[in-house]
Each structure stands twice: as structure tokens, then as C-alpha cells.
Amino acid sequence: MKKKMSMRLTAALGALALVAAACGGGVDFEAGDLGAVTVEDGESIQIRSLQVITGPDATLGIPEERAVRLAVADFGQIFGHDVEVGTGLDDLCSADGGQAAAQTIVADDQVVGVIGTSCSGAATAAMPLISQDGMVMISGSNTSPALTSDLQGTAGSDYHEGYYRTAHNDLIQGAAAANFMFRELGLANVALIHDGDPYTQGLTSAFQAAFEALGGTITVHTSIPKGTTDAAPVLTEVAGTNPEGVFMPIFIAEATAIAQQKGNVAGLEEVTFMGADGILSPAFIEEVPESAGFYFSGPDLRFGENTNEATDVNAAGFLAAYDAEYNEAPTAPFWAHAYDATTMLLMAIKAVAVEDGDRLHIDRRALRDELDKISGFSGIIGTINCDDFGDCGAAKITVIHNVDNVYSNATENVVFSYVPEG
Amino acid sequence: MDRVFRVCCPAVVAETSTQNARTRRFRFNWVDSFLWFIRISAIIAIVVGLTGTIQNFLDGQGPTVEQWRDLFVSSISTGAMYGLVALGYSMVYGVLGFINFAHGEVFMSGIMVGWIAAMLLFENGLWDANPFISLAIVLLVAMFTSTLIAVLTEKIAYRPLRGSPRLIPLITSIGVSFFLQYAFAGLFGVGLQTYPAPPGILSEDINVFGVPIEGTKLLVIAVAILAMVALWYFVTKTKTGRAMRAVAEDKEIAGLMGINVDRTIVTTFAVGGAMAGVGGLLWALLFRNVQFITGFLPGIKAFTAAVLGGIGNLPGAMLGGVFLGLFEGMGPLLVLDGLGIPAVSQLKDAVAFSALILVLIFRPTGLLGERLGSEDRA
Incomplete structure (x- = not known):
């Protein structure tokens, strides 16, 4: 009896489904295991921007959010549907901020994908939620190795499916900085300062591994917690170990304290200081005169004539549009990465979207598969190839030298470039 | 606690008090021996850490004499700054019996607005031409x-609550603190504002009895001592100061004696605010950067300093500040490094607050505090 009932029910449902399909224009769309987003007629495709847009690190995230908006505008409609970014969300450059924003994002099941976060620390907390909900996230400036892989085929501790990035993996940046300090500057004893954040800690660890492999010595691997204003204790700790160089891939507030106070600590007069892409910003290079003499590792910013194949925009065109829209130059180097990340997402959406009359179906599994397949995509940052763990960025790292506290001069003053072997 | 129980439900109190009487002797011993265990292990840890550091020093590892000296001076000057801010906590507590958590923001407001003046002076060239x-x-x-901010806070937020239980102004002060933080974030933006570098004459070393000390730090210590002496004179020798002490002693009786209690309380807030303003200048000289949340952590530290020195006691607040500065500045390198703990500087704040706990275990009333009557306990 029961079996008969269920059979009849199945038959009825099947008939209903057939009718529905017929009425819907006859497209046979079946959602994959992660579900699908259906964009109704006249509605927009929803993506989100999740960057650090307040606090001292906002100089990093604001240009990224603006790049997302400019990319969406340049890309135009997808099958007659607008793309909507909505209000820019804030990752606060912290795990708390990333998690809170991710909760807001996953609460809206129309969202297809996210461009963000700015900070690796925020991504580690945001990604579990975003991944579990079937969405994708592409970051323009996360660089922590934990978020993707060790580049040897082992997933990082914070890797989640659906995560991609156009920024480099810090294993490469760490190796580049280590090679520069050991081989180019000839320093054998280097002290490391991180701030407890996954980005900074990942980078100092990568540096340590590479530097020790080259034969150098790490005199001390210490930390200046976020929010510290008195740098004298940490600088004394560092000075006590007699390093020839200090590598401090931290953020602007703490780096400012270190730069300003290092002159008051005896024994640091001759020490070479080097930072990374977290402080590669006019807010540090121009606003803090004591940053003169600092070296910075970071992505190769000489974009030249590289053109984004989806929108036909190159760096010069982007910067002109940015200036016209916001009346200033970008305050951090990752605008190009965020721009390319956004066009990658929009291209992939366009490739997998199924037109169903005036409606649009976007299958979440198909979107991930499409992003996994990206290879040879030409962006402003260069050629983009995604590996199995979401690392899509160009692998070239350059080191620049700040001589005169002028940001544009500093970014042109490339003293070393590094591409991993093999 | 006991009193509340006694008012509401005598039966329960009777029961628990007999139970207490039965178990008191045993429990008391247990807690007491646990405290002794902490005391002894703290002393052992400190002695072992110090010995380790001295051993390292003799082996030629770690900071040199010069670096230790610089760290000592910079810790003392940071501590002097904490001390000035701590005075505000201590004075308000002495008079009104609650902790004004917005005091950290009063301190921040001085640094923020002072920054505008400093930038104007710097652009005019007066900053370098006429530093003092x-x-x-x-x-x-x-x-x-x-x-101004301290007095306004008192008038708007605390005066209407005069006479209500102490927890109410305390919670209000947390609200005021958030209000001020985000008001300043709205006015000045959320980024760092940086003071111009101290004028050249201050960044040179000045010889004090043959020991070269950085000019800025010397100025910070000198200003802190001057402010403290002025405050001490004000509180002990002037009529208003005497009125303040009378109000702290007993508000009602002071009122009966013809003291205008409200005005005295405003004066207390004003003097505390002025000391925070002096502390703000010292902050600007030492750290140069200010942001809307700048007041938060130093506020907590200054409150800690006030408790460390014995809350309600003015010389105690200053002494507590200096001690706290020394603990957090030197503690990690001096003790923890000797214990073989890596990356000790990140434990700076942990050391500062552990120092508070240790001092309170050894001396529950703080360094200079007196035993308070049950009436005065918050």
C-alpha cells in the first residue's frame, strides 16, 4: 500500500516537473550538489566585496573595493543581467571581522561569489562559512600559505574548497626576501618580527625556512602584537641579539612605531630594515619619514602593457579611470589583483550561466569547476593560471628600495626580482 | 552580598551561614595555602628568570648595558605617563567611589586636539624655531x-545619576567611553594622526650625572614630576583641595560644613582631566601617533596603575604608574627571557596584568593603599 502511494506521488511530481519545465521555456537545468542561484528576470547577479575599509589598514582594502566596482562596470551585463556588488563589507583585517562579514554574506542565498578578503587573518575565519555555503571567494591580497598549499601538493591548514587568489603565495615572497637579504645584501644574521596575524606569521616562517636553507642564522623570531605603541621593548629584544638585518612583514600602525622608535635604541643604527607588501603604501613610505632606507618585498608592480583580456583594460587605463572616479591614486598595490580577480569571477559566471527564458541559472559546482580550469588568462598582473589549491597569481616577487620617501619613485626602484625555480 | 541576602531572605542566609561556619576553617586554609603556593612559585620564577638573564648577560648574550639603560629610561617615562592618567581614575574613585572608564578617552581627546595645534605650529615653523x-x-x-571633556562628561552623564547605585555610573562611563571614541573617529577619521618629530634639541642625549639620557624622555619625566608636585600642593595646601578631601571623606558631612559638593566634584573631574591632558602631551612626545582608539589600552593600563598603587591614593597612582611601566617594559626581557621563553616581547601586556595580580596577592590594598572600611568598598 505504502509503496503504491509513493509511486503515485513520484509520478505526480514527475508530471508536475515536466509541466514546469515546459512553461519555463524548456531548458533542462539541474542543480549540482552545491545547489544553484536563479536570477529572476530584471534582477541583478549578486557578488560581494569584502575588504578592510576602516582602521589603519584601510589603505590596503579601499583601492581593492574600488577596483572591484570598476571591474564590474567595465565588464558590463551578463546575459542582460546587471552585476551588483552591494554595500562594501569590511573584514577589519581581523578574524572577528572576517567571520562577522561572512555570516552576513551567507545569509543571502542569492550571492554567487565574493571578492576578498584583504587580510589573510580575516580569510581564515571567513572561508569555512563561505565554502560550506557553496560560494566562491577570490582574494586580491591574501598571501598566507595556510590558505592554499605549500606549493608541493599539500593543502594548507586553512584551505577550503572554493577559495582562489590572484595574489602570490608567501612561500615565494619569503624565499624572495630571504634570497635578497642573504645573497644580495650579504646579511647572515637576521631578526624577524611578526604581529601574530596569520599573514605576518606565515611570511616570517617562510622567510626563516628559506633563510636557514641558504645558510643564514635567525637571531630571534619575535612579535609586536597588534595595537602596540611602545616598540622599545621589542626593539631592545631584537638589538640584544645583534642582527645585521630585520625582516618585519607587519602592518602600518606597528611598522610606524618601529620606524619612529628604532633611532632611540642603541645598536640598531647600522641594521638594515625590510618590510613586505603589508606596508607597501604611501601611508608608510610617504607619511613616515623614518621609513627612508627600508626595503620592501612585494608583487612585481611593473605592469607595463599587460591587458585584462575580459575588459581590454591595462594599468594605465585603469589608473586613469580610478583617478577620474576617486580623485587620487590607489593607496596600495593590490588594486590590479582585485581587478583581475573580479573579471575572473565574472568570466566564470558568464561561462556557466544557463539562460532559461529571461531567468538565469548559475550552478555553484560548475562555477568552482570553471575557476579551477582557468589557465593562460591574461590579466593586468600578467598571466593567470590556477593550481589545484586556488593559487592563481603570478609568481614573481620584486624588492624595492625607499630612498626619498616618494611612493611612485620607490615602486619604480626595483633592486631585485625573484621567480621560483622550476 | 551578605547584606542583600539578609534583607531579602533570612532563611537562606541562616542556612548558608551555618554551613559557612562549619566549613570555614577548612576552606580558609585551602585558599590560603593556594595563595601561598602562588606567592612562592612567583618568587621562584622571578629569581630563576633573573638569574638566567644575569647569566646570559655575563655570557655576553642579550642586550648590552647601554640597551638596558635605554630600556629602563623609556619604561620609567612610559610609566610616568600612565601615572598621570591614573591620577584621574584615583581622584574620581576617591570622591565618587566609581571607576570612570571614559577617562582613557578624556586622555585621547587631549592628544587628538593637541595634534591640530602641533601641526599648525609645525607648518608655521614655530615648532623647530621655538620648541619649548x-x-x-x-x-x-x-x-x-x-x-573640558571631563567636566562635560560629569555634567551630562554622571550628575543626573548622583545618588544611584555605583554600578549605574560605572556602566554609564563605559557608554560615554564608546561615544567619545566614535565621535572622534567621525571627526578625525580612523587613520593614524602623527605628531611632527620632536624638535631637534630634544632628540639629542642630555647628560644627567654622567649618564646620557634622551632629551624627550628626560622632559617627559620632568613634566610628570612637576605636574605631580603641583597636584600635591593643590590637594594638600589650597582651600579647594581641602574641600576635595573633605568630600572624599564624607559627602554629606562636607555639605553640612558649607562645602559646595557639586562644585567640588566638578573640580575633581577638571583636575583629573587636566592631568590626563598633561599625560596626553607626554604620549605625543613618546609615541607621536594618535588614533580614536588610542585611549583604550593606556586607559586600562592607567586604571591598573591606580589599583596597583592603591586606588584613591594620589602618590600611589603615580608610583603604580611607574611600577607598571617598569614591569611591562623590562619584565619580559628581564624575567621571561631568563626562563628561556622565546619571543618575549609579545607578552608585554600579559606581564603588566600579571604584575597587577601578583601585587594584589601580596598586598591586597595596593602599594600605598590603606584598608578601606566596608562602606567605601565598591
Whole structure:
């Protein structure tokens, strides 16, 4: 009896489904295991921007959010549907901020994908939620190795499916900085300062591994917690170990304290200081005169004539549009990465979207598969190839030298470039 | 606690008190021996850490004599700054019996507005041409702002709550603190504002009895001592100061004696605010950067300093500040490094707050505190 009932029910449902399909224009769309987003007629495709847009690190995230908006505008409609970014969300450059924003994002099941976060620390907390909900996230400036892989085929501790990035993996940046300090500057004893954040800690660890492999010595691997204003204790700790160089891939507030106070600590007069892409910003290079003499590792910013194949925009065109829209130059180097990340997402959406009359179906599994397949995509940052763990960025790292506290001069003053072997 | 129980439900109190009587002797011993265990292990840890550090020093590892000296001076000057802010906590507590958590923001407001003055002076060239006059102007601006904010807070937020239970102004002060933080975030933006570098004459070393000390730090310590002496004179020798002490002793009786209690309380807030303003100038000289959340952590540290020195006691607040500065500045390298703990500087704040706990275990009333009657306990 029961079996008969269920059979009849199945038959009825099947008939209903057939009718529905017929009425819907006859497209046979079946959602994959992660579900699908259906964009109704006249509605927009929803993506989100999740960057650090307040606090001292906002100089990093604001240009990224603006790049997302400019990319969406340049890309135009997808099958007659607008793309909507909505209000820019804030990752606060912290795990708390990333998690809170991710909760807001996953609460809206129309969202297809996210461009963000700015900070690796925020991504580690945001990604579990975003991944579990079937969405994708592409970051323009996360660089922590934990978020993707060790580049040897082992997933990082914070890797989640659906995560991609156009920024480099810090294993490469760490190796580049280590090679520069050991081989180019000839320093054998280097002290490391991180701030407890996954980005900074990942980078100092990568540096340590590479530097020790080259034969150098790490005199001390210490930390200046976020929010510290008195740098004298940490600088004394560092000075006590007699390093020839200090590598401090931290953020602007703490780096400012270190730069300003290092002159008051005896024994640091001759020490070479080097930072990374977290402080590669006019807010540090121009606003803090004591940053003169600092070296910075970071992505190769000489974009030249590289053109984004989806929108036909190159760096010069982007910067002109940015200036016209916001009346200033970008305050951090990752605008190009965020721009390319956004066009990658929009291209992939366009490739997998199924037109169903005036409606649009976007299958979440198909979107991930499409992003996994990206290879040879030409962006402003260069050629983009995604590996199995979401690392899509160009692998070239350059080191620049700040001589005169002028940001544009500093970014042109490339003293070393590094591409991993093999 | 006991009193509340006694009012509401005598039966329960009777039961628990007999139970207490039965178990008191045993429990008391247990807690007491646990405290002794902590005391002894703290002493052992400190001695072992110190020995380790001295051993390292003799082996030629770690900071040199010069570096230790610089760290000592910078810790003392940071501590002096904490001390000035701590005075505000201590004075308000002495008079009104609650902790004014917005005091950290009163301190921040002085630094913020002082920054505008400093930038104007710097652009005019006066900052380098006439450093001491410039610093005096910034000091006045900072003191004025902090005093104004402190007095306004008292008038708007605390006076309507006079006479209500102490927890109510305490929670209000947390609200005021958030209000001020985000008001300043709205006015000044959320980024760092940086003071111009101290004028050249201050960044040179000055010889004090043959020991070269950085000019800025010397100035910070000198200003802190001057402010403290002025405050001490004000509180002990002037009529208003005497009125303040009378109000702290007993508000009602002081009122009966013809003291205008409300005005005295406003004066207390004003003086506390002025001291926070002086502290703000010292912050600007030492760390140069200010942001809307700048007041938070130093506020907590200054509160800690006030408790460390014995809350309600003014010389205690200053002494507590200096001790706290020394603990957090030197503690990690001096003790933890000797214990073989890696990356000790990140434990700076942990050391500062552990120091508070240790001092309170050894001396529950703080360094200079007196045993308070049950009436005065918050």
C-alpha cells in the first residue's frame, strides 16, 4: 500500500516537473550538489566585496573595493543581467571581522561569489562559512600559505574548497626576501618580527625556512602584537641579539612605531630594515619619514602593457579611470589583483550561466569547476593560471628600495626580482 | 552580598551561614595555602628568570648595558605617563567611589586636539624655531580639551545619576567611553594622526650625572614630576583641595560644613582631566601617533596603575604608574627571557596584568593603599 502511494506521488511530481519545465521555456537545468542561484528576470547577479575599509589598514582594502566596482562596470551585463556588488563589507583585517562579514554574506542565498578578503587573518575565519555555503571567494591580497598549499601538493591548514587568489603565495615572497637579504645584501644574521596575524606569521616562517636553507642564522623570531605603541621593548629584544638585518612583514600602525622608535635604541643604527607588501603604501613610505632606507618585498608592480583580456583594460587605463572616479591614486598595490580577480569571477559566471527564458541559472559546482580550469588568462598582473589549491597569481616577487620617501619613485626602484625555480 | 541576602531572605542566609561556619576553617586554609603556593612559585620564577638573564648577560648574550639603560629610561617615562592618567581614575574613585572608564578617552581627546595645534605650529615653523613655547601651547590645548571633556562628561552623564547605585555610573562611563571614541573617529577619521618629530634639541642625549639620557624622555619625566608636585600642593595646601578631601571623606558631612559638593566634584573631574591632558602631551612626545582608539589600552593600563598603587591614593597612582611601566617594559626581557621563553616581547601586556595580580596577592590594598572600611568598598 505504502509503496503504491509513493509511486503515485513520484509520478505526480514527475508530471508536475515536466509541466514546469515546459512553461519555463524548456531548458533542462539541474542543480549540482552545491545547489544553484536563479536570477529572476530584471534582477541583478549578486557578488560581494569584502575588504578592510576602516582602521589603519584601510589603505590596503579601499583601492581593492574600488577596483572591484570598476571591474564590474567595465565588464558590463551578463546575459542582460546587471552585476551588483552591494554595500562594501569590511573584514577589519581581523578574524572577528572576517567571520562577522561572512555570516552576513551567507545569509543571502542569492550571492554567487565574493571578492576578498584583504587580510589573510580575516580569510581564515571567513572561508569555512563561505565554502560550506557553496560560494566562491577570490582574494586580491591574501598571501598566507595556510590558505592554499605549500606549493608541493599539500593543502594548507586553512584551505577550503572554493577559495582562489590572484595574489602570490608567501612561500615565494619569503624565499624572495630571504634570497635578497642573504645573497644580495650579504646579511647572515637576521631578526624577524611578526604581529601574530596569520599573514605576518606565515611570511616570517617562510622567510626563516628559506633563510636557514641558504645558510643564514635567525637571531630571534619575535612579535609586536597588534595595537602596540611602545616598540622599545621589542626593539631592545631584537638589538640584544645583534642582527645585521630585520625582516618585519607587519602592518602600518606597528611598522610606524618601529620606524619612529628604532633611532632611540642603541645598536640598531647600522641594521638594515625590510618590510613586505603589508606596508607597501604611501601611508608608510610617504607619511613616515623614518621609513627612508627600508626595503620592501612585494608583487612585481611593473605592469607595463599587460591587458585584462575580459575588459581590454591595462594599468594605465585603469589608473586613469580610478583617478577620474576617486580623485587620487590607489593607496596600495593590490588594486590590479582585485581587478583581475573580479573579471575572473565574472568570466566564470558568464561561462556557466544557463539562460532559461529571461531567468538565469548559475550552478555553484560548475562555477568552482570553471575557476579551477582557468589557465593562460591574461590579466593586468600578467598571466593567470590556477593550481589545484586556488593559487592563481603570478609568481614573481620584486624588492624595492625607499630612498626619498616618494611612493611612485620607490615602486619604480626595483633592486631585485625573484621567480621560483622550476 | 551578605547584606542583600539578609534583607531579602533570612532563611537562606541562616542556612548558608551555618554551613559557612562549619566549613570555614577548612576552606580558609585551602585558599590560603593556594595563595601561598602562588606567592612562592612567583618568587621562584622571578629569581630563576633573573638569574638566567644575569647569566646570559655575563655570557655576553642579550642586550648590552647601554640597551638596558635605554630600556629602563623609556619604561620609567612610559610609566610616568600612565601615572598621570591614573591620577584621574584615583581622584574620581576617591570622591565618587566609581571607576570612570571614559577617562582613557578624556586622555585621547587631549592628544587628538593637541595634534591640530602641533601641526599648525609645525607648518608655521614655530615648532623647530621655538620648541619649548610650541610644546607649552600644545600642552595648554591638550589640557584645555581634556578638562573640558571631563567636566562635560560629569555634567551630562554622571550628575543626573548622583545618588544611584555605583554600578549605574560605572556602566554609564563605559557608554560615554564608546561615544567619545566614535565621535572622534567621525571627526578625525580612523587613520593614524602623527605628531611632527620632536624638535631637534630634544632628540639629542642630555647628560644627567654622567649618564646620557634622551632629551624627550628626560622632559617627559620632568613634566610628570612637576605636574605631580603641583597636584600635591593643590590637594594638600589650597582651600579647594581641602574641600576635595573633605568630600572624599564624607559627602554629606562636607555639605553640612558649607562645602559646595557639586562644585567640588566638578573640580575633581577638571583636575583629573587636566592631568590626563598633561599625560596626553607626554604620549605625543613618546609615541607621536594618535588614533580614536588610542585611549583604550593606556586607559586600562592607567586604571591598573591606580589599583596597583592603591586606588584613591594620589602618590600611589603615580608610583603604580611607574611600577607598571617598569614591569611591562623590562619584565619580559628581564624575567621571561631568563626562563628561556622565546619571543618575549609579545607578552608585554600579559606581564603588566600579571604584575597587577601578583601585587594584589601580596598586598591586597595596593602599594600605598590603606584598608578601606566596608562602606567605601565598591
